[in-house]
Amino acid sequence: QVQLQESGPGLVKPSQTLSLTCTVSGGSISSGTYYWSWIRQPAGKGLEWIGHIYTTGSTNYNPSLKSRVTISVDTSKNQFSLKLSSVTAADTAVYYCARGWNSSGPDPRYNWFDPWGQGTLVTVSS
């Protein structure tokens, strides 16, 4: 079955860019009608959707983060990536990658997230 694994630096300095990669195994990232997503969770808090990239390469982002987020895909490596610029301490969180999909077709309004990666903690500190 499909598995996802996040990787990247665990410590980022304030004002710099956070960069994470999600490696997909057990299936091709370019097949199917899937929305490859990033979701984060500050310690002790709830989940916040960051954005997704569709199989075709189109993206959609959380309006509150849109000006700082870029999600891209590398089909040759079966990976997708997250870049979050101008980070502050408020961006400290566990970052998850997940596959968004539904049984009705390419309509993200009905997506659920399954599976998820195990998550990676990113701390923003000098």
Add this chain to the structure above:
Amino acid sequence: QSVLTQPPSVSGAPGQRVTISCSGRSSNIGAGYDVHWYQQLPGTAPKLLIYANSNRPSGVPDRFSGSKSGTSASLAITGLQAEDEADYYCQSYDSSLSGPVVFGGGTKLTVL
């Protein structure tokens, strides 16, 4: 403050039934968008528990069930077990500026 409202905590004794509510509005659940539920055990990633309001993925016990009505949804857990102690999150789509993907604030289930 989350767009979808959940109680911060619920509790129940082993064997009992508990429900967790997820309250939305006309731009999300009330507009007919599906609600999905996730279980997050301590120190682990969220796991899909219920999708499209009331469907269980393969492997999820039938003790877990979901329903939706109007602007709200509910997750019910019957025959509570110690291993059900976890955080539970609802998720939906929102057509307002709060969206597009929104989560509830999460509910901590304690098995007494």
